[in-house]
Amino acid sequence: MGRPSSTYNKQKLRKGLWSPQEDEKLMKHITQFGIGCWSSVPKQAGLQRCGKSCRLRWINYLRPDLKRGSFSHQEENIIISLHAVLGNRWSQIAAQLPGRTDNEIKNLWNSCLKKKLIQQGIDPNTHKTLTTNDPSENQVLTKNQQNQKLQSISMTETSQLPINSFTNNPNPPSLSLSKKTISETPISISANCLNVNPHSVTDPYSNWVPLFHRDFVLSHQIQAEVREDSGFLPVTESNYCEKSTSMVIEDNFSGKLDKFVTPSGSWTCTKGIDQRCDNGRLTYSNSSSSSSNGGNKDFQSENMHFEGFKWPEYFELSFSENLNSWQKLQCSDDYSSLSEDQTDPKFDLFEQI
DNA sequence: AACCGGTCCAACCGCCCCGTA
DNA sequence: CTACGGGGCGGTTGGACCGGT
Numbered sequence: 001m002g003r004p005s006s007t008y009n010k011q012k013l014r015k016g017l018w019s020p021q022e023d024e025k026l027m028k029h030i031t032q033f034g035i036g037c038w039s040s041v042p043k044q045a046g047l048q049r050c051g052k053s054c055r056l057r058w059i060n061y062l063r064p065d066l067k068r069g070s071f072s073h074q075e076e077n078i079i080i081s082l083h084a085v086l087g088n089r090w091s092q093i094a095a096q097l098p099g100r101t102d103n104e105i106k107n108l109w110n111s112c113l114k115k116k117l118i119q120q121g122i123d124p125n126t127h128k129t130l131t132t133n134d135p136s137e138n139q140v141l142t143k144n145q146q147n148q149k150l151q152s153i154s155m156t157e158t159s160q161l162p163i164n165s166f167t168n169n170p171n172p173p174s175l176s177l178s179k180k181t182i183s184e185t186p187i188s189i190s191a192n193c194l195n196v197n198p199h200s201v202t203d204p205y206s207n208w209v210p211l212f213h214r215d216f217v218l219s220h221q222i223q224a225e226v227r228e229d230s231g232f233l234p235v236t237e238s239n240y241c242e243k244s245t246s247m248v249i250e251d252n253f254s255g256k257l258d259k260f261v262t263p264s265g266s267w268t269c270t271k272g273i274d275q276r277c278d279n280g281r282l283t284y285s286n287s288s289s290s291s292s293n294g295g296n297k298d299f300q301s302e303n304m305h306f307e308g309f310k311w312p313e314y315f316e317l318s319f320s321e322n323l324n325s326w327q328k329l330q331c332s333d334d335y336s337s338l339s340e341d342q343t344d345p346k347f348d349l350f351e352q353i
Numbered sequence: 354a355a356c357c358g359g360t361c362c363a364a365c366c367g368c369c370c371c372g373t374a
Numbered sequence: 375c376t377a378c379g380g381g382g383c384g385g386t387t388g389g390a391c392c393g394g395t
Binding site for chain 1: 380381382383384388389390
């Protein structure tokens with residue numbers, strides 16, 4: 001037996017566009033009572049709508065954290081890149097774009113981005129050049145084939161994710177992970193370095209750095225200019241990490257980030273080693289007495305531990321202007337081999353999580 | 354001014370998955 | 375195990391809007 005059915009939804013329900021009065025009622029209700037059982041919202045809010053309609057209206061229009069206005073070039077590139085990896089999984093794509101809805105992205109894709117890619121000679125379905133005559137290139141993938149593709153994904157099909165401007169960004173830098181595939185058997189692993197390729201060539205249209213993960217999309221919203229002779233990402237914002245920064249983790253990710261290391265001092269996780277995240281936010285504070293200002297600072301994440309998925313392979317990348325995509329130059333298994341080596345001393349540390 | 358075709362997007366529809374009893 | 379309802383998701387649609395004739 002499910003939940004008791006409501007006679008309310010048997011009444012004549014309104015459809016179509018929402019009036020400002022209806023918006024106001026729904027907004028008032030959510031503001032007052034929060035998001036709960038959508039099926040009971042129409043009755044409680046005095047709306048002649050079905051619960052689903054209310055939910056949709058809230059998610060796609062009334063939600064206060066929605067970003068209005070047209071998509072930026074960066075956002076469009078993210079969508080194209082993520083679509084290459086995820087296909088029409090709009091909700092997962094939307095999860096990488098704060099303030100944007102799956103519906104909005106879907107509409108943008110169908111009305112604009114598809115055409116844009118075709119104009120560039122790229123098949124919007126396969127994200128490969130349209131010149132190929134191989135019929136297998138254009139066929140719809142089966143679910144198994146999709147999974148195989150996700151498992152052995154190449155950089156031409158993966159993401160180029162933005163590193164936003166520190167200098168102009170008043171918000172604390174954040175880092176988010178979203179799960180793209182789920183390992184059949186959860187694997188506890190550790191790795192000793194964030195998989196940021198310091199030698200990445202910057203996107204000619206922006207300062208994006210591709211952060212690639214074989215099984216996950218790593219979206220890194222920290223702005224940095226890539227310095228090719230450096231092992232790390234130099235942070236240009238003078239007061240970056242001055243007080244605290246945070247890490248947003250999605251998809252019930254469990255893991256921890258021990259510390260950032262900067263020339264001016266270490267950053268340690270204030271919540272300690274047992275920190276777990278479930279769609280939560282971790283906060284870090286600077287262990288050094290004060291951070292120096294001015295100039296570039298290198299930072300590195302150390303001892304990043306995850307469970308339930310494999311640590312990514314590490315790729316060298318280059319941006320191809322012709323193909324408008326990132327190309328894998330070479331691949332190192334250093335991290336994946338480390339990650340699966342349970343004799344690695346850091347593995348014990350991870351086991352404590 | 355009226356008509357027409359194309360574009361865009363808000364909202365609906367149908368399906369699926371999950372939790373509950 | 376089954377039935378049922380809620381919620382989420384992707385595909386589709388209908389109407390508003392706009393530019394051209």
